[in-house]
Amino acid sequence: MLTPGKQLNQHLMAVIRTFLGQPEWHPNEPLIVPASHPQFGDFQSNIALTLAKKLNQKPRDFAAQLLQNAHLEELCEPPTIAGPGFMNFTLKPTYIQSWLTQQIQDPRCGVPLVDEPETIVVDFSSPNIAKEMHVGHLRSTIIGDCLARLFEFQGHRVLRLNHVGDWGTQFGMLIAYLREAYPEFFTQNQGIDLGDLVSFYRQAKQRFDGDETFQEQARQIVVKLQAGDPELLSAWRFLCDLSRREFQQIYDLLDVQLTERGESFYNPFLPEIVQELKDKHLAVLDQGAWCVFLEGFVNADGSPLPLIIQKSDGGYNYATTDLAALRYRVQQDGAQRIIYVTDVGQSQHFAQVFQVAKQAGWLTEKVQCIHVPFGLVLGEDGKKFRTRSGETVRLKDLLEEAIRRAEQDMQARLEAEQRQESPEFMHNLARVIGISAVKYADLSQNRLSNYSFSYDKMLALQGNTAPYLLYAYVRVQGIARKGAIDFDQFIPEFVFSTQPEFILAKHLMQFPDGVEQLGQDLFPNRLSNYLFELSQKFNQFYDQCPILSAPDPERTSRLGLAHLTAKVLKLGLSLLGIPVVERM
RNA sequence: GGGCUUGUAGCUCAGUGGAUCAGAGCACUUGACUACGGAUCAAGGUGUCGGGGGUUCGAAUCCCUCCAAGCCCGCCA
Structure with missing residues (x-):
């Protein structure tokens, strides 16, 4: 199931290749990108601007020639050329409707499995034995779990490794x-x-x-x-x-x-690691310690910065363990990609380890080592996140506090609405909302920047928060209950007549691209943002378009849109590690 | 001294593989409850995109430089 963008891309690519007489031609930039402004349609291509220059042609003329030979009648309305040479594409309603009919029947909501599954190690969480887990571990755990879920969903073989600090002084x-x-x-x-x-x-x-x-x-x-x-x-x-x-x-x-698989696991391999580096003349003895000196790493005093692999007392340190782990993951686990989810402060360390591994020949071109760094968690005062008495916040306390606050909110709400719910329902809901709020607050933020931890903000019912997204899902389930609709037995014909329907429909179509993008750049906040916008567009649709009371065929079509929204929300949130609830 | 990350609205932040964007949420003001659950929606606006250069037809985005904050820089992980 190709997304609209991919289909357009294929067509245009074929035309350009024929035109250039280069069957292997590949663009340096994406051929097709979502339109920067709704008024310009759904997709745009800027390729004529860059290509025309090389061919010594006028961009607009070149664009016109391309469009004449691209047969896009089934996909979109006649494309237009704007400004200096932008090509604008607007999808045909019939195409949108038939595409959504396929998407709603697909359990994967249009997201393809990868063609070539890889073995991917995701190294995350990694607390230290006998120490408390703190917010730094929370970030690693939440982000790492999200990436692991994504890779699993894409069809990769994933090894989720907890590299715990279980072996040290x-x-x-x-x-x-x-x-x-x-x-x-x-x-x-x-x-x-x-x-x-x-x-x-x-x-x-x-x-x-x-x-x-x-x-x-x-x-x-x-x-x-x-x-x-x-x-x-x-x-x-x-x-x-x-x-x-x-x-x-x-x-x-x-x-x-x-x-x-903690550090102790690699302990037996440490001597061979050092020996191998000595044999390959990478390790040298310096001030009693065995070191590997690398280009591009300098000390505070300007002297070369070593990576120490064996201390002067004969002991090994984390660099040795990381090298042993890397070698084991490549040679024994068969990893083709290794993802390290740690704080940004370790960037230099990983850069050194990866470089040594390359020089030692453990890391070949067929294996990718990727450090996925993240910033600090700060308190609302902008300083390091601590309790009032200045101690590190225990993770368990933090999560329980989030749950407690979620339950408090719920209780207040029940009283205001004079609703009755069982204690089991309340406990479960508070747990889902509290935990989801913590996770979503983290994942919805660019992981590179430091982030301020605030219970009030993450549990807020308005804005880009877990409760807002969960509520959008719950609204759809409310419709199903009210109308006694069994969505599973339901394959709608789509017919759209209003703006909110089209806007929502087009956003739903972008879901597979959003997932693919996360797989490439590993920024969960992009997917979070997509899901937030989806919820907003659904709420606007819900507000402006009656569903159950509409006459057919609109009723069926709108029920379909609502159902598809819920499916995409549920799937998208599951990739973030967040479950949905049927009522809240 | 070297390196990394960050700097965008009052606050929290998106956008950073150029063109046709100065954006969202919060907060604030006002409107919409004969309701598919209003935990919603609609309307209202402020920015030297840290400063300065440069490349280009075009820069928040690329390059250089400076400033600010945070982190890392030989035997902790």
């Missing part, structure tokens, strides 16, 4: 403190109740910072742990399990699927 400190404060763990040989893992971490850190003897103990534990001491390994596993359970609560709440 912090475990020396944690286990040393465990041994000191909870010796029964080692004597009873079974799980004990540590209470809150995060405050346990804090206590351990406090102990570590204040006592040199303790620090030395911690260091020795790290060495023994890495050597495979069974008792310490079981303590390590115990702590990881505790953390894992906490993380899982959040993933369940967010409805995010992840496969855990």
